[in-house]
Amino acid sequence: MRHRRDDVVDRALAVLDVHGLPDLTMRRLGNELGVQPSAIYHHFADKQTLLAAVADTILARGGRPLPEGSWEERARASCHTLRDACLAWTDGAEVVATVRAFGLGARAPYDELVGVLTEGGLDPELAGTASRTLLHFVLGHALDEQTHRQAGSAGAIASDPTSTDHTSDFETGLDLVLAGLAVRATR
Amino acid sequence: MRHRRDDVVDRALAVLDVHGLPDLTMRRLGNELGVQPSAIYHHFADKQTLLAAVADTILARGGRPLPEGSWEERARASCHTLRDACLAWTDGAEVVATVRAFGLGARAPYDELVGVLTEGGLDPELAGTASRTLLHFVLGHALDEQTHRQAGSAGAIASDPTSTDHTSDFETGLDLVLAGLAVRATR
DNA sequence: ACCTGAACACCGTTCAAGT
DNA sequence: ACCTGAACACCGTTCAAGT
Numbered sequence: 001m002r003h004r005r006d007d008v009v010d011r012a013l014a015v016l017d018v019h020g021l022p023d024l025t026m027r028r029l030g031n032e033l034g035v036q037p038s039a040i041y042h043h044f045a046d047k048q049t050l051l052a053a054v055a056d057t058i059l060a061r062g063g064r065p066l067p068e069g070s071w072e073e074r075a076r077a078s079c080h081t082l083r084d085a086c087l088a089w090t091d092g093a094e095v096v097a098t099v100r101a102f103g104l105g106a107r108a109p110y111d112e113l114v115g116v117l118t119e120g121g122l123d124p125e126l127a128g129t130a131s132r133t134l135l136h137f138v139l140g141h142a143l144d145e146q147t148h149r150q151a152g153s154a155g156a157i158a159s160d161p162t163s164t165d166h167t168s169d170f171e172t173g174l175d176l177v178l179a180g181l182a183v184r185a186t187r
Numbered sequence: 188m189r190h191r192r193d194d195v196v197d198r199a200l201a202v203l204d205v206h207g208l209p210d211l212t213m214r215r216l217g218n219e220l221g222v223q224p225s226a227i228y229h230h231f232a233d234k235q236t237l238l239a240a241v242a243d244t245i246l247a248r249g250g251r252p253l254p255e256g257s258w259e260e261r262a263r264a265s266c267h268t269l270r271d272a273c274l275a276w277t278d279g280a281e282v283v284a285t286v287r288a289f290g291l292g293a294r295a296p297y298d299e300l301v302g303v304l305t306e307g308g309l310d311p312e313l314a315g316t317a318s319r320t321l322l323h324f325v326l327g328h329a330l331d332e333q334t335h336r337q338a339g340s341a342g343a344i345a346s347d348p349t350s351t352d353h354t355s356d357f358e359t360g361l362d363l364v365l366a367g368l369a370v371r372a373t374r
Numbered sequence: 375a376c377c378t379g380a381a382c383a384c385c386g387t388t389c390a391a392g393t
Numbered sequence: 394a395c396c397t398g399a400a401c402a403c404c405g406t407t408c409a410a411g412t
Binding site (some may be wrong): 035043 | 399
């Protein structure tokens with residue numbers, strides 16, 4: 001079987017979603033493709049580069065057009081889109097956060113936020129700082145949520161009833177940051 | 188040579204600081220201790236547990252007493268202490284973030300922040316959400332900063348002059364979140 | 375209590391060679 | 394252009410046995 005770069009990414013996403021990031025190894029992926037692990041290196045320089053492509057695909061597939069409205073509404077929508085994209089895949093937040101930590105790819109959400117905020121009339125430097133702050137919040141929150149979920153499914157406790165509602169908690173935290181930004185923006 | 192649990196953590200910190208997290212392997216650590224890798228499993232159940240102890244030590248060593256003052260000043264100091272503790276060690280932010288993602292340990296900064304905010308008269312639920320939001324920001328920012336640093340030292344570019352001043356960027360972002368929290372707190 | 379020695383079941387990556 | 398086969402240099406972890 002011969003494959004293209006996109007076939008490899010598609011299969012990597014399938015392995016990720018079904019078995020999680022720890023099982024997404026080059027050997028396993030080769031197996032699923034019916035190919036030697038070394039064959040993957042024809043399409044990607046290394047595993048980091050492959051993971052960057054996986055993260056970018058997660059973000060692209062989960063992309064939604066920005067709504068009309070104020071920069072606050074648009075920034076809020078952008079953050080929701082990012083969160084939903086991460087949560088739509090097993091270990092999705094970890095993949096995106098890891099790729100960002102590598103310094104490769106996963107830059108689309110940042111660029112979108114900076115665009116929204118500068119178009120909203122914010123000072124470019126503040127827009128950058130605010131975008132990174134929002135990003136840290138969204139990814140950190142999604143990472144926490146996915147960790148908490150898998151801890152629940154691995155442990156004996158089935159769906160902890162005392163757990164916070166993650167979605168409303170996300171909303172509250174997002175409001176916090178956006179409220180602070182509104183104070184700085186209108187100054 | 189016979190060792191105690193603390194000896195192992197101390198040596199792990201030394202390996203981390205000199206060679207970084209990727210080189211902090213059980214086999215390498217055993218070597219540095221003059222012991223078989225399997226001997227470490229007498230002191231720690233697995234590598235995750237060891238890393239949790241490393242993270243807790245990083246946080247404990249970097250600990251500073253909270254200043255007197257308003258909850259805003261105290262929360263700001265708490266965040267600065269956390270950031271400094273992470274940045275004081277090679278890959279320190281990554282270790283703390285990883286341990287938090289495991290769901291083990293590294294809980295002291297969260298507990299301290301919740302304490303500061305509830306003592307400041309904030310609603311406990313809001314205090315929890317706000318503490319997590321601050322934590323996501325601080326750790327995400329420190330992670331970015333360490334990534335950026337090592338990318339600079341690995342690449343050919345020596346100390347990129349166009350790079351933002353990380354400390355003032357941190358200050359701006361922290362102000363953003365705290366300003367939002369002040370709005371919600373006095374409501 | 376702390377450690378050895380050996381094994382088990384894996385990793386990512388390289389590279390000459392094939393079609 | 395895409396892949397094989399084999400190797401290299403590693404991992405974390407277990408476990409019977411030693412002192």
